Amino acid sequence: MDTDKTKVQSLIDKHQGLKKNLIAILLDIQESFNYLPPDALRQVAKSLGMPLIDVCGVATFYRAFSLTPRGKHICLVCLGTACHVRGGPKILEELERKLDVPAGETTKDGQFTLETVACLGCCAIGPVVVIDGEYHGHATIRKIGPILTKYQKPQAS
């Protein structure tokens, strides 16, 4: 699939095509495309007049960026210290079992990407799972199944 060059360019232009705004540009590209397509990285490097390796360096250094396409739903498990002591790792294991993917990967059907985060800062409701920006607090192993079902809408046949 070709990357929409005009779209990428508009995002570069939005940040005045400045090198210092590289992170902001990549964040916007990721938001639009759900990941950082290789073509987009090349285009950014060319537009900003910097070596591709430097763009890739930033794209792989920061946790927020993904170089592979991500699922339709992003499932984020908080593994901050507060969530950890309240059982966060058990919740992650349950999600890994239910979705049948290890953390950091996308399900075969492309529906879910399972990711972890170091802290979301809402420790009071930990352990926390966030799916598509929706917070599910006080998560328990038993709640995971029903939560996932909400997002696993049957495909229209």
Added chain:
Amino acid sequence: MKHYRAHLLVCAGTGCVSCGSFKIKEALEKEIKTRGLQDEVQVVATGCNGFCERGPIVLVQPDGIFYQLLTVGDVPHLVEEHLLKGRPVKKLMYVPPAEKQPVPKMKDIEFFKHQRLIVLRNRGRIDPEKIEEYIAFDGYEALGKALTEMTPAAIIDEILFSGLRGRGGAGFPTGKKWAACAKEKATPKYLICNGDEGDPGAFMDRSVLEADPHAVLEGMVIGAKAIGASKGFVYIRHEYPLALKRMEIAITQARENGLLGQDILGSGFDFDLEIVQGAGAFVSGEESALIASVEGKIAMPRQRPPYPAQKGLWGKPTVINNVETWATVPNIIRRGADWFQGLGTETSKGTKIFALVGKIANTGLVEVPMGITLREIVYGIGGGIPDKRDFKAVQIGGPSGGCLPAKLLDLPVDYESLTAAGAMMGSGGMIVMDDKTCMVDIAKYFLNFLQDESCGKCVSCREGTQRMYEIVKGITEGEGKESDLALLEELAQITKDASMCGLGQTAGNPVLTTLRYFRHEYEAHILDKRCPAGVCKKLIRYVVLSEKCTGCLSCKKACPTEAIKGTLKEIHLIDQSKCIKCGACKEACRFEAIEEQREEAIQII
């Protein structure tokens, strides 16, 4: 200005928002309209109230009545009783644990009573998206004073004399930093607000940015005047969308009101701010790494000196302070250094915000005077440990900090005491742990975090954190050797000594403090192959306690691997060969009939 007889202050910090506080706000507005009260009662969304454990929260002013754990279903009753009939609703009020009578007023609740709000003075009382409300509570008064009555040198002297030290971790005197930057000749000079709060289990900066963004902004403009900076950057983690949004609104409003931009308050002083989003890297909280990140590069720390005050952003003199530090500044200028001096201890002045989380009854955000004891925070404000369990440790200072045991509960909280005890102030995360928390597992957790977040520049940090992680992981899996402990201590020390930035220099702390205070737990794992807290999977197994099992089938249904055998009303059994130790059965059991058993029990069977 319109006057209302009552204000409903709905907490809209991230904690409450994730519990649905915006739905509560909508429901309140709708109900108030239905009852025709819209000209008498106003609903306001405020920043984080602090008592996150009890969200969603609504405070009714001027009565000061505190409602908690609200649901949309409670709203009609609340509006009818309290606002129409004038009868506060008891069943929605806070009832302290082990008591029966509710505490109606916020100021009487233990959680709030012992706090001293300076930085968080506006939390839960103003709408952070309205500059007028900030101004109404003396906002921008300090800026007016700094710009029209004070010279840059006078501002720096005031901050120096106040004794304010950086709230981001290391505790460097803020005034000294400013003075060092002010005397540099190179221009332009820059200011950076460090809001890259990467410590897991900490949300102080986020709450300040969400509850009172103008306080941070005002502090920065004052700082800019002091050092002669013309441009500033507010660096905020992308994981904090609400903080980003509120800061953006604050900057726009400040510009519209002549408090930012050209000729601020007609004083001829120019300064502007820009927001920079982080992209998720713990190390970018380190000041030289943060500068690299603002420049759009990989957040890799560099050797200091030269310090940012001499050569910072784009090689120019730069002052970097943490969110909380910036938000403290206007208070000092407005009320005077003498007043600030009077708070706290000999070497640690003022107040500090802590995120009190983990195994604690009252999870939340607290601001306390420096010098308060850990016991006062954990038991007085935090309400102690829930579920009748015992206190084991409190982890302070994030991955760079350490775990302090019960015998240090009377330790005063200040920079020096915490460092002497092996922890550090850090940015203020305070994670409470009970006897069901395994300290070796905690050390493993932090090492895993650090080896993942180490930028890789220094060999000592890159390799040291990895090797330490492998050793501790081995210990939790029953593969530890007696010689491991000495090796861990050596590695931790070398990582500390030979690394360049704060991340590596403190990476040994979680290991060193757990070894110092909880060595017996390591020994139990190594010598007895036993996890005393029942956490480390390879050293435990789940068993059904026959005297408690009622044969209800709940655990059997919950088990993902069909490892549980049993029929209705008969005692169940766990087939250990199928059990994957996920803990689903224990969670499902309502009779506490499933227990993690230690190694010694396994050997008997």
